[in-house]
Amino acid sequence: MKANKAALLLTLLLAVAGASQARNETQAADSLRSISLEDAISLSLKASKQLRVSEARQAEAEAGLKEARERRLPDLKLTAAYLRLASPDIDLKLNTNKQDQGGQSGTTEQQGGGMPSINEAAYAMANASLPLFTGFKIQSGIESAKYLAKAAQLDAAHDQEAVILNTVDAYINLYKAEAAVALMQENLNTAKQRVRDMKNLEQNGLLARNDLLKATLQASKVELSLLDAQSNLHLANVNMDLMLGLPEGTQLKPDTHFTSTPDRKPLSDWESLAFANRKDRASMENQALAAQSGVRAAKGDYYPSLALTGGYIGAYVPNILTIKDALNAGLGLSYSPSSLWKAGAKVAGAKARLAEAQAGQALLDDGIRMQVTRAYEGWLLSEKKIDVYEDAVEQAEENYRIVKNKNANALATTTELLDADVAQLEARLNHAFAQADAVAAYKKLLNAAGLLGNIQAQSAQ
Numbered sequence: 228m229k230a231n232k233a234a235l236l237l238t239l240l241l242a243v244a245g246a247s248q249a250r251n252e253t254q255a256a257d258s259l260r261s262i263s264l265e266d267a268i269s270l271s272l273k274a275s276k277q278l279r280v281s282e283a284r285q286a287e288a289e290a291g292l293k294e295a296r297e298r299r300l301p302d303l304k305l306t307a308a309y310l311r312l313a314s315p316d317i318d319l320k321l322n323t324n325k326q327d328q329g330g331q332s333g334t335t336e337q338q339g340g341g342m343p344s345i346n347e348a349a350y351a352m353a354n355a356s357l358p359l360f361t362g363f364k365i366q367s368g369i370e371s372a373k374y375l376a377k378a379a380q381l382d383a384a385h386d387q388e389a390v391i392l393n394t395v396d397a398y399i400n401l402y403k404a405e406a407a408v409a410l411m412q413e414n415l416n417t418a419k420q421r422v423r424d425m426k427n428l429e430q431n432g433l434l435a436r437n438d439l440l441k442a443t444l445q446a447s448k449v450e451l452s453l454l455d456a457q458s459n460l461h462l463a464n465v466n467m468d469l470m471l472g473l474p475e476g477t478q479l480k481p482d483t484h485f486t487s488t489p490d491r492k493p494l495s496d497w498e499s500l501a502f503a504n505r506k507d508r509a510s511m512e513n514q515a516l517a518a519q520s521g522v523r524a525a526k527g528d529y530y531p532s533l534a535l536t537g538g539y540i541g542a543y544v545p546n547i548l549t550i551k552d553a554l555n556a557g558l559g560l561s562y563s564p565s566s567l568w569k570a571g572a573k574v575a576g577a578k579a580r581l582a583e584a585q586a587g588q589a590l591l592d593d594g595i596r597m598q599v600t601r602a603y604e605g606w607l608l609s610e611k612k613i614d615v616y617e618d619a620v621e622q623a624e625e626n627y628r629i630v631k632n633k634n635a636n637a638l639a640t641t642t643e644l645l646d647a648d649v650a651q652l653e654a655r656l657n658h659a660f661a662q663a664d665a666v667a668a669y670k671k672l673l674n675a676a677g678l679l680g681n682i683q684a685q686s687a688q
Contacts, residue, residue, distance in 0.1 A: 295371070
């Protein structure tokens with residue numbers, strides 16, 4: 228009876244353990260997500276906080292443009308008041324000196340009468356002014372705000388390209404980390420199998436114990452390298468989850484078959500593309516144009532201002548005064564002669580900002596040339612590395628095969644076999660990394676030429 232209860236309890240425990248393991252496997256499968264580079268870029272653009280900041284700056288610039296345009300609209304001011312007055316004590320004296328024809332001195336007559344009671348008053352006024360000429364300040368302000376809004380839009384596009392490039396780098400790091408784990412795991416399995424085979428040989432007296440210890444030590448080194456690779460993979464995965472706005476526990480599996488499709492143009496063509504498509508350069512050009520408009524706006528203080536004016540006045544004081552329909556219209560001209568010597572500093576400051584923008588544009592052009600050249604050379608180097616590492620993999624695999632056969636026939640030492648195995652692993656890692664680095668290098672070249680955002684938009688369509 229006790230044996231049956233123990234068997235039943237054991238069956239229940241095994242069932243619970245099996246269900247728990249199945250649930251864990253299901254959760255792990257649910258958290259694993261395959262993702263391509265294009266999908267990663269799309270998610271990062273949606274989750275980027277930097278782009279939210281850029282959008283806010285763009286909205287602020289658009290609001291500034293709207294405000295500048297609204298300065299052309301008429302200004303309207305309404306004023307109305309109702310006053311409650313205390314009863315005043317008024318002593319009004321009117322003195323009139325008169326001299327009669329006979330030369331007699333005149334007499335002072337005091338004329339007075341009863342004053343009406345005034346204890347309240349009300350009035351309303353409306354004034355309108357439409358600017359006709361302001362020394363070109365309004366038009367120049369609109370032009371400046373328009374250029375600044377365009378610059379903000381271009382800055383947002385430039386920030387978007389930066390987010391794309393950061394996503395590419397993070398994706399490449401994730402790919403390289405996973406490739407390293409896969410190759411390390413494969414090499415560790417081979418190393419453990421080698422240790423098992425050598426242990427059998429050592430037990431049968433066909434292999435020196437020192438050789439077995441060397442193989443065991445090599446397997447331990449590979450296992451430690453695998454642990455480091457797994458840690459790097461975890462960190463790269465967490466970084467991608469944060470960048471893409473995914474739950475932190477989501478395991479991402481990158482596409483292992485992505486390749487670059489480079490457009491082999493000469494360096495001069497890439498430079499021409501950069502000057503035509505770089506968003507930061509176009510933004511700097513618009514900032515310089517805005518500075519030019521700022522100079523014209525500053526010079527507007529030298530001119531008078533002309534406006535069309537109109538107004539309405541209505542007032543009511545009981546028993547004293549009633550005003551209705553008092554309309555007025557006309558032209559208003561204003562000019563401050565002091566602007567002839569006060570506006571000079573303002574104009575000088577505007578010219579200094581223009582010179583700064585023009586100097587920054589020239590400095591950026593030099594930086595663009597250097598960035599394109601560096602990216603172009605890096606891309607060419609990465610393409611050449613792929614060819615070199617492909618040959619290196621073939622040579623390392625052939626060398627390992629030969630050394631392994633020699634070792635089996637006692638013609639090569641265990642140290643030579645282990646060295647050949649390490650060389651083979653390094654060659655495979657270098658080849659896998661070179662393929663990923665070539666994709667990253669080409670994306671950097673597209674970014675330097677200002678085409679990275681355009682390529683992403685086309686692939687999204």
